[in-house]
Amino acid sequence: MKTDPKFIVKQYVKMFCQHVLLPAVYNVYRLKPVKKGYVIMADAHHESLPFSMSALRREFYEHPQFDVREMFHDNNRHGLVSNVLFMLDFMREYAQAQTVILCDDFLPAAACSKRRGTKVIQLWHACGAFKKFGRDSREDIPSFYRGSVTKNWNMVTVSSSVCVRPFAHALGLPTRRIRPIGVSRTDEYFDRDFNDMCRRRFYAGNPGAAGKKVILWAPTFRGNASRADVEGLQVIQQLMKELEDQYYFVIKLHPHSEAHLHASTTTMPTEELLASADLVITDYSSVLFDAMAYDLPVILYAPDLDTYLDGRGFYLNFDSIPAVRAENKEELREAIKSPRTLAMTESRRYRAFYDFYMAGCDGQASARVMHQIIKWSNLPDLGSQPGNEGAAQG
Numbered sequence: 295m296k297t298d299p300k301f302i303v304k305q306y307v308k309m310f311c312q313h314v315l316l317p318a319v320y321n322v323y324r325l326k327p328v329k330k331g332y333v334i335m336a337d338a339h340h341e342s343l344p345f346s347m348s349a350l351r352r353e354f355y356e357h358p359q360f361d362v363r364e365m366f367h368d369n370n371r372h373g374l375v376s377n378v379l380f381m382l383d384f385m386r387e388y389a390q391a392q393t394v395i396l397c398d399d400f401l402p403a404a405a406c407s408k409r410r411g412t413k414v415i416q417l418w419h420a421c422g423a424f425k426k427f428g429r430d431s432r433e434d435i436p437s438f439y440r441g442s443v444t445k446n447w448n449m450v451t452v453s454s455s456v457c458v459r460p461f462a463h464a465l466g467l468p469t470r471r472i473r474p475i476g477v478s479r480t481d482e483y484f485d486r487d488f489n490d491m492c493r494r495r496f497y498a499g500n501p502g503a504a505g506k507k508v509i510l511w512a513p514t515f516r517g518n519a520s521r522a523d524v525e526g527l528q529v530i531q532q533l534m535k536e537l538e539d540q541y542y543f544v545i546k547l548h549p550h551s552e553a554h555l556h557a558s559t560t561t562m563p564t565e566e567l568l569a570s571a572d573l574v575i576t577d578y579s580s581v582l583f584d585a586m587a588y589d590l591p592v593i594l595y596a597p598d599l600d601t602y603l604d605g606r607g608f609y610l611n612f613d614s615i616p617a618v619r620a621e622n623k624e625e626l627r628e629a630i631k632s633p634r635t636l637a638m639t640e641s642r643r644y645r646a647f648y649d650f651y652m653a654g655c656d657g658q659a660s661a662r663v664m665h666q667i668i669k670w671s672n673l674p675d676l677g678s679q680p681g682n683e684g685a686a687q688g
Contacts, residue, residue, distance in 0.1 A: 328392050337400065423461065451654075
C-alpha cells in the first residue's frame with residue numbers, strides 16, 4: 295500500500311516530539327514530588343470525556359480521595375501548534391501525577407521513561423481480539439517509525455483471558471500487564487437508565503425509525519488513519535432505499551473513515567446506538583462483541599474478505615463467528631430478511647462465543663479498575679467495593 299506523504303511527515307513530527315521536546319519538559323517538572331491521589335484522564339481523539347472513560351469517571355465521583363483532572367484534545371480538529379501546546383501542558387502534569395488513565399494510543403505518555411511513582415492504565419476502546427493491530431499489522435506502524443507508545447503502560451484492561459496473548463504481542467508488552475478484568479465502558483450496557491436515555495435520544499433524532507426494524511451498519515476502516523476507507527458503502531445506501539418500508543438503516547462509520555467520507559447518518563456514538571438496534575451489520579469491527587452484549591443478531595458483510603486477510607488478518611477464525619455471512623448485495627438483502635438471522639442469538643454457539651471473548655464484561659469492570667488504582671495509590675478506600683473480583687482475575 296502506498297503511504298501518504300502527510301502520514302510520513304506526521305510520523306517524523308511525532309518522533310521528534312517523543313524523543314526530544316516532551317522529555318525535556320517532563321524532566322524539568324519531575325523535580326517536584328508526585329501528588330498523592332492526583333489522577334489525569336487524557337485523550338487526543340476527543341474534545342470531551344470519551345465514552346470509553348465515562349463509567350470509570352463515575353467511579354471517581356464516589357471516591358473523593360482522588361483529585362481528577364480531565365485533559366482532552368482532538369488532534370484532528372487542531373493545528374500543529376495547538377497540538378504541541380496541549381502535549382506540553384500534559385507533560386507538566388504527567389510529571390507529578392500518581393495515576394494516568396488512557397483509552398487509546400497517546401504519544402505524550404510514552405515520550406520518556408516515567409517516574410516509578412506514576413502508574414499508567416490503558417482502558418483501551420475495543421473488546422475481544424478480532425482484527426490484528428499494533429505490531430501485528432504493517433498498516434498500523436510504519437517500518438521507519440522508531441519508538442513505542444506503549445512502554446509506560448502498567449496495565450491494559452481486556453474483555454477476557456483469551457485476549458491476553460494477542461494484546462501483549464500487538465502492544466509489545468509482557469502478558470502480566472494485560473489484565474482480563476473487563477472493558478470499563480461496557481458497564482454502561484448493564485445500566486437501564488443509560489439504555490433508556492439512548493433510546494430516547496435515538497428516536498428523537500430519528501422519528502422515521504418508529505415502527506421499523508433498526509439496522510446499524512458499523513464497518514471498520516481499511517488502511518490507516520491518514521487513508522482510511524470502507525467497503526460496501528454504495529450497497530448499503532442502495533438497500534436503505536430499497537428496504538425503507540420495513541427497515542431503518544443507520545450508518546455509523548469508524549472515526550478514521552468518517553473524517554474522509556462524511557457518510558454517517560448520525561452523530562450518536564456507536565455504543566449509544568446499540569440500545570435501539572434490532573440488527574447489526576459489520577465486517578471486521580470489534581463492534582461485533584458490543585452487539586452481542588445486547589443479544590443482537592449480526593451479519594458480517596465482507597465483500598473484500600480475501601484481500602483483508604492478506605493485508606491485516608485476524609486473531610480468530612472468521613468462520614467461527616456466530617453470524618450470518620454476506621459478500622454481495624443479494625446475499626446481504628437475503629440475510630436481512632431471513633428469520634434465521636434473527637434467531638441466531640438463541641443458539642448455544644452464540645452464547646459460548648460471547649462468554650469466551652467477553653467473560654470480564656459483567657457490569658463491574660470499572661469497579662475492578664478502581665480497586666487496582668486504590669491499591670497502587672496506597673490510599674484508603676472511601677467508596678464501594680468491586681464485585682466479582684475473583685472471577686475477573688481468571
